[in-house]
Amino acid sequence: MRMLGEDLAIDLGCSTTRVHVRGRDVTSSEPSLVAVLRVGREAGRVVAAGAEAAGLVGRTGDDIAVVPPIRGGAIADLECVDAMLRLRLPRASGLGRVRRPRIAVAVPRDLTNVERRAVEESVLRAGAREVVLVPKLLAAARGLELPQDRGPAHAILDLGAGTTEVGIVAGTHVVAARTTRVGASVLNDALRDFVRRKLNLLIGDPTAEAIKRRLGSARPSDSGESMEVCGRDLISGTPKTLRIGAEEVREALEGPVAAIVGLVRACLEDTPPELASDLRDRGLVMVGGGALLHGLDERLREETGLVVVCAEDPTRVVARGAAAFLAPGAARLGSGLTSLDAR
Ligand SMILES: Nc1ncnc2c1ncn2[C@@H]1O[C@H](COP(=O)(O)OP(=O)(O)OP(=O)(O)O)[C@@H](O)[C@H]1O
Ligand SMILES: [Mg+2]
Incomplete structure (x- = not known):
């Protein structure tokens, strides 16, 4: 049975796409990049994706462009994402062993319906039998193995390359959240x-x-x-x-760091006061590559008074957690962000 349809979870990140094979608990990561022909009759054709496309950066002439097809957590170029998934999925899932799997995709909570449908349809075209969209904050909570049922609330910050999300998660509900389409790559700028x-x-x-x-x-x-x-x-x-x-x-x-701190504070201000004691006890967990910035934990602790910790292996948490939503008997999504809602 397993040979026919291992479930997959995809974290379509702005810098890295991660594919997690649920049954085997492995995650593969490749840069979210595609190489596209720019000239000639085949202009627009994708010739490489992932690590192969990254290997071409700076090494091509004007005839090939290497582009990031995910921006701000949304699909910026549909054909490129289609090609990226088509090229990536068989590789990630063990060469053709997976036929028409169920696929969970982690998405930011502020995607519009049109953007969500684009993700869904792209993943269906790549060969999924069923697509479940999972808000990244809930995926992170699962990946961190936080309590699912009526447990205390936690604050989670996902600082990715092109998105920042902070939310208060209680069980399978996002109680309060703030999202921006700016992430740790703005520090480079x-x-x-x-x-x-x-x-x-x-x-x-x-x-x-x-x-x-x-x-x-x-x-x-x-x-x-x-x-x-x-x-x-x-x-x-x-x-x-x-x-x-x-x-x-x-x-x-300092400017972008202060903006990240400001987003966390704004989210805490939106949090119902009943949850204050949960947050005081449980604190804030950071995931995403930006969580590795030196001193961010301490800075957030100073400015919010919360205990702040960086997750172990912070860049994989979301993909692993999204896969858990495909487990038999998985809790239904409290925030109602499922594939059915997108229609
Ligand atoms: N040690 C580090 N210090 C600071 N930033 C880091 C460090 N390591 C990685 N990063 C940053 O983390 C970001 C990548 O994080 P991550 O892989 O979580 O993003 P993503 O999932 O691809 O993007 P997004 O979630 O926004 O779609 C990059 O901006 C990278 O520069
Ligand atoms: Mg991410």
């Missing part, structure tokens, strides 16, 4: 902008990402660390290497 303005240096996104991971912090640090960054000098136009310090990086990131 802030860094690039800072380095251009203050150091007259143009840097690429991979350089900004490396600086963010190494020196990025949501709090002041007195480590005195610094690193070399290579870019193009704005004035001479030639390659140049400069040093950037941790304190400069913190200054560059």
Whole structure:
């Protein structure tokens, strides 16, 4: 039976698409990227997806473009997502072993009906027998193994690459939530902008990402660390290497970090006061790659008074949790965000 239809869960992230095979509890991850032909009679045809497309970044001429087809948690380019799923799913699920599986897809809660239907139809075209859309916050709660029935409420922050969601989850209900279509990739933009303005240096996104991971912090640090960054000098136009310090990086990131903190605070302000004691006891759990930003836990603790922890393996929690909604006898979705509602 299993050979014929292992259930899958997909987390269509802006930076990474994760496919979780429920029966085997494995998750595969590949960049949410496709390579598309730009010229000729076949313009628009997708020639590579995932890791293969990422390998082409910076190595193609004008004839091939590598594009991210998911933006702000929604499908920005339908044909590209279709192709990405068609190319990815057999690979993720063990080469043709899965025939017409049931597929759960984790989606942000602010998708419009049209955007939800686009996700659903794309996954059906990729070969699903049935599609269940699961709000990412509920998927995260399941992935974190929080109590399902009448347990205490928890606060969850999912800081992805292109979306930020924070919500108060009680059982299978999202009691209060805030969502923005801006995520941790905006930290890279802030860094690039800072380095251009203050150091007259143009840097690429991979350089900004490396600086963010190494020196990025949501709090002041007195480590005195610094690193070399290579870019193009704005004035001479030639390659140049400069040093950037941790304190400069913190200054560059402060605006977007304050916006993340503001979103969490706004969500807490929307939370019914009856849940205050739950939150005080249970605190806030962070998931998503942005949760790995140094000092974010402590900064949020200082500004909200809650206990803040980063989930173990924070980028996989959502895919794993979405799969749980396909288990026999899985709790029905309290927030009513199911595939049927989208019709
Ligand atoms: N150590 C780190 N410090 C800061 N940011 C990090 C770190 N590691 C990863 N990130 C950031 O996490 C983001 C990716 O997180 P994640 O994989 O959860 O996003 P996603 O699921 O693809 O996007 P979304 O959920 O918004 O659709 C990227 O912006 C990446 O730069
Ligand atoms: Mg995500």
